Amino acid sequence: MTEANQTADGCGAPAGGVPVATAANAGDQAVVEGRVVRGDAPVSTGYARLLGTGDEFVAEVPLGDDGGFRFFAAPGTWKLRVLAPGGARADRSVSAEYGKVTKVEVTV
């Protein structure tokens, strides 16, 4: 079984998000990825949420050890919300396009 096939078996969101390299057609994806930091340090415990119009929930991943996250969105403008312990939260507006990796760094 290839890594790309493994993503089809479940719907789970691994910490940091699924690597782009395992996507069946990474070049056709509209990828939003980034990192969450506090000062210079990555925030490894927390969650990144992708929200649509009216803050409609779209997807969520736990942050990776490096504070990383990744989404494979539909093209458009989305709100990225980060939740971290201690009630920390931050919102960012992000755009997704097919064939493009949109990068965003979030400080909490």
Place this chain on the structure above:
Amino acid sequence: MSRSEALVDAEWVEAHAADPGIVLVEVDEDTSAYDKGHIPNAIKIDWKKDLQDPVRRDFVDRVGFEKLMSARGIAGDDTVVLYGGNNNWFAAYAFWYFKLYGHHNVKLLDGGRKKWELDSRELTTDVPQRPATSYQASEQDATLRAKRDEVLDAIGKRNLVDVRSPDEFTGRLLAPAHLPQEQAQRGGHIPTARNVPWSKAANEDGTFRSDDELRALYVDEAGLDFGKDTIAYCRIGERSAHTWFVLYELLEQPNVKNYDGSWTEYGSLVGVPIELGDAR
């Protein structure tokens, strides 16, 4: 089962996780989170390796479930408390699975791993050792599980609840947005299904919304007829297990089934009707 019987909160788990007769279980697709740190006294179940048949697309059978429970030291009269990541999707799926095999004394930790982490509660890497048991399971309870022919027959007759995101429901995406988008199936939804994303049943911290909010969501907003039987589905059946839990356990609707074949089966069937776009 009511909310008070089906759910426990973090304070309850902190007070009772080590009690005799209580088994705390983390259930995830990716169990690396458990290995890096889990709630004290929790054992783990891997949604894929432990609960799925390794060859066919199906569950492990009754004998396989008995072997799993026995090996993990779970007895038939234990109270099993489940929690996990992904807003308890896989824990809810396991909850449904325990019920399918006749283990009725089972509960979910409200908010799951996410709320526990966001509240900065204790996590450990210590793995508890439990002596093996001789677990006896029942045959699968067919009243809780829908299969494809039943789903086709339910079109226009029963409540069909598609709990995927609106983009998946309308056919714009084939998978949730945290996964790469696959090309192997058709997009869309089962005709007459209403789209009530699982996420609408949960608060931002992963806890379930109140019973009044949930009833308003399904009846007033989505137009479900609670006088009819209901089938919930998603892409592979774990997000819909979350909604099955809400409808069957929290709102105590009597006839709710989870269609675990879900869109990865339905969207690949030849010749079945599919609707695109918003609900009609």
